[in-house]
Amino acid sequence: MTRSPTRSGARPGRNRGEWRPAADLPVARVAVDVPLAHLDRPFDYRVPEHLDAQAVAGVRLRVRFAGRLVDGFLLERVAESAHPGKLAWVEKVVSPEPVLTAEVAALCRAVADRYAGVMADVLRLAVPPRHAKAEAEAPATRTAHPAERTTTDEPAARDAWRRYPRGAAYLDALTGGKAAHAVWQALPGEQWPQRLAEAAAATVAAGRGALLVAPDQRDVDALHAACAARLGADAVVALTAELGPAERYRRWLAVRRGHVRVVVGTRSAAFARGDRLGLLAVWDDGDDLHAEPRAPYPHVRDVLVLRAHAAGAALLVAGFARTAEAHLLVSSGWASEVVADRATVRSAMPRVAALGESDAQLARDPDSRAARIPHVAFEAARAALGAGRPVLVQVPRAGYLPWLACGSCRETARCRHCAGPLGLPPHRTGGDRTGGDGAGGLPQCRWCGRTDSAFRCPACGSRRLRAGVVGAGRTAEELGRAFSGVTVRSSGGGSPVLAEVRHRPELVVATPGAEPRAVEGYGAALLLDGWALLSRPDLRVAEETLRRWLAAAALVVPHGDGGRVVVVADSGLPVVQALVRWDPGGHAAAEYAARAEVGFPPAVRMAAVEGGPAAVAEVLAEIPDAEVLGPVEIDPPGGAPGAPAELRERALLRVPRAEGKGLAAALHAAQAARSARKAPDPVRVRLDPPEIG
The missing domain is CATH 3.40.50 (Rossmann fold)
Known part of the structure; x- marks a missing residue:
């Protein structure tokens, strides 16, 4: 098998001893895919001469780390390294496609720092797995640039946004390319996909791109259809996990290559590369689907706020309701509220x-x-x-009757084998055991699935059951x-x-x-x-x-x-x-005031630390300046019902918002110290957890 010639026309040696470093900028800064806190930094490698042309910023690499080949991203090329020892070689450029831009790499670093996480974990969220066939396909041709097919002043769009006193002014700001930040409270019955599509069109008219994030597939479909109707089907792309790996990577590449300016999608789309981003929008930021369930657990709203800061883009936090976090953006003066007057709200509700x-x-x-x-x-x-x-x-x-209770004393009915709650599945036949509720069948444990044909309440001895809660x-x-x-x-x-x-x-x-x-x-x-x-x-x-x-x-x-x-x-x-x-703004203000009074997010920064008692105590000892709530014993995650589980504890750390960055840095340092000495008991750290109770 012959090797491809290098840029200078020479062929690479058969072994690394014959490799020569690149003539220009021979050192590559690489973000290795190693999710250990004490290794959360770029590492320097030598770029061999035969990879000089391919090793550009943003490409996927293979490098040798701790004796094994690992994946990584090339962040930048520099002339010299501060490392005093000998540098290892870049083994392979996986693909010449630069998939990680400098802007997205900086965003991933900022997200990892905010949530006391590791950049390698954030990069997995930001860059989808490679699909070689999709990458090799020729890009589809576009008939016209979206900016050529939208107008800067559409009367219908202006009239719809004029129902909000500041709505038309916000569209003007987008058309003018200004970094306007707003919290939009949509009216009852509002066609919110059309309004967001109009905001995206105003941004495109200014020659900039738009990124719109919705919580689920149905919302993305509605938003994509509205944007396509206004800008053309080839001017917008939807990014969701339901597309499958090939189609998702194909569309993601179209965004990265700058073929489309409007991107809609679910939470992972918040990291998508944008073409001169002018608008970042999130619909219904209170939906728990916007919170990433994988470490470091970032929230879409916070990711877009960080990105708006860095990119100088406009931000729109929109929804029928308003979260306390969105109210904080308004009360701090960082964002303006786009709301209708009371007369308009009353007429629409x-x-x-x-x-x-x-x-x-x-x-x-x-x-x-x-x-x-x-x-x-x-x-x-x-x-x-x-x-x-x-x-x-x-x-x-x-469900049907997902929770049953004793018909006499109202205690929760539980399984005799695993103590799980008993429920009544639908479409069963048999004797009535619900005290006249009209549903037949035998109760079944929701944990182990066993049927209990002879239930007897351990508290009062009754055999009668009643509905504790009724399902859909x-x-x-x-x-x-x-x-x-x-x-x-x-x-x-x-x-x-x-x-x-x-x-x-x-x-x-x-x-x-x-x-x-x-x-x-x-x-x-x-x-x-x-x-x-x-x-x-x-x-x-x-x-x-x-x-x-x-x-x-x-x-x-x-x-x-x-x-x-x-x-x-x-x-x-x-x-x-x-x-x-119909006053979500007033409720959000009261909710924020109540949380500020007792010291809960978002009025403060809070972190949840979970793990074994010794491990939690070890981490807490490294954070001397934070107020500690707990620790308290918690249920083990994912254990089999009835199986003996290891004791786990949870502690909450609380600091003023101004000290949140320091808390995240201290928690990252504590995790780094534990991973460096290979502590056996893992500790889960979550900044600003959505659930406190």
């Missing part, structure tokens, strides 16, 4: 009713506080169905009996997630996040089991509950067209009142 809203309601229906579906909810559903519109029913839990499957069955002759459709919770429903009288039972869009809007929405959403022991429970309610209520037609929303929760709760008034 449906009529919202809650339990106990008035004495007259309680007089007509005294049992409404105890009923799962009160009379006012049935009235709203019947009125909407009578008008020929669909009705949305949001149920927090999936059982709800659909109950509504089918209550509304005879009306079609009942399910979305999510074990059923396929529907993208859209037609304009006809039917009931749509959906779990949160799986609500399909109605072609002409829902006539009513029933938000059931509010207690199930609000009873979770989590810091963000009220914020998350309001976000889910607003997302469902926003699909309902305005009250002027008969739209109604019934939330089955106590009307005296602040989160319920925020829904009734």
Whole structure:
């Protein structure tokens, strides 16, 4: 096999002893793919003469590290190395395609530093695995540049954004290429994909690129369709994990090579290379899908904030709801809020009713506080169905009867073998064991799957069972009996997630996040089991509950067209009142003030440290300047039900926001010290964890 000639025309030697360094910039700074904290820095290698032409910044390399070949990225070429010893050679250039730009490499470093992580882990999130066949394909030709096919002043787009006092001014800022930062609170029923597409078009008209991130595939599809309709199908590309490795890499390469200027996608798209980025936008930043489940656990909103700082780009944090983190951007003055006035909000929103809203309601229906579906909810559903519109029913839990309780003492029914919770799966036949609830079948453990045909409560000895919580499957069955002759459709919770429903009288039972869009809007929405959403022991429970309610209520037609929303929760709760008034901004301000008073994020920077007791104590000893909460014992992750598990603890570290960078650096140093001495017990460190409870 012959070797390819070098740039100088010579052939490389058969062994490394015959290799010669490149004449210009012979030292390569390489980010090696070794996720160890004490090795989280670039390493210098010699570039051989025969790889001189291929070894450009951003390419994938193979280098020898600690006696084995590892992957890496070439960050830059320099003339000399500060390393006093002899440098190893770059063994191979995997591909001449420069996949890592300097801007994305700097972003990955900033994200790793913010979250006390390792750059190698962030690079895995930012650069997809290589697909050689897709890389070798010739790029598709484009008919016209998107900037040539959009106008800078479209009356329809301006009119839609003028419903927000600062909306048109924000479009003007994008058209002028300004780095405008905003938090947009979308009106009920707003066609948000069209609004974001209009913002992207204004950015493209200024000769810059746009990057739009949505939480899931359905939202990405809607956003991609809106952008393609405005800019042309060849002007926008969608990046999601569902594409498959070849197509995803093909589209990612089109973005990296600058063939498209508008990118839409899920959380990994936040790292996509942009062509002179002018706009970074995230829709529904409170959705937990925006939080990366892999180390170092970055959040899309924070990644885009860092990127907007570095690139001088505009930022748009958008949604029907508002998080406390988004409110911090506004209250600090870093971002402006784009909201409609109260009169516009009232005209666009449906009529919202809650339990106990008035004495007259309680007089007509005294049992409404105890009923799962009160009379006012049935009235709203019947009125909407009578008008020929669909009705949305949001149920927090999936399944049929996912949780059973003792029919006498109400204690949770548990399996005799593994102590897991008992539930009742759907589509079972047999004797009634739910105390008259009407569901048959035998209870089944949700952990080990065993059927319990002879349940006896260990607390009171009763054999009766009742529903502890009702799932989407059982709800659909109950509504089918209550509304005879009306079609009942399910979305999510074990059923396929529907993208859209037609304009006809039917009931749509959906779990949160799986609500399909109605072609002409829902006539009513029933938000059931509010207690199930609000009873979770989590810091963000009220914020998350309001976000889910607003997302469902926003699909309902305005009250002027008969739209109604019934939330089955106590009307005296602040989160319920925020829904009734449609005031997510006010709720976010109150939520932030409450967290600041007790010292919780985002008013402070917080880190969660999890691991064995000795390992956690070892890390805490290295962070002397932080306030420590705990440690407390936690459940082991991923263990088999009933199996003995090693004791694990969790401690929370809290510092003022101004000291957050120092906390991240100290935690990284503590992890580096442990990995350097090969400590056997791993410790998980997570900055700004989304769940505190």
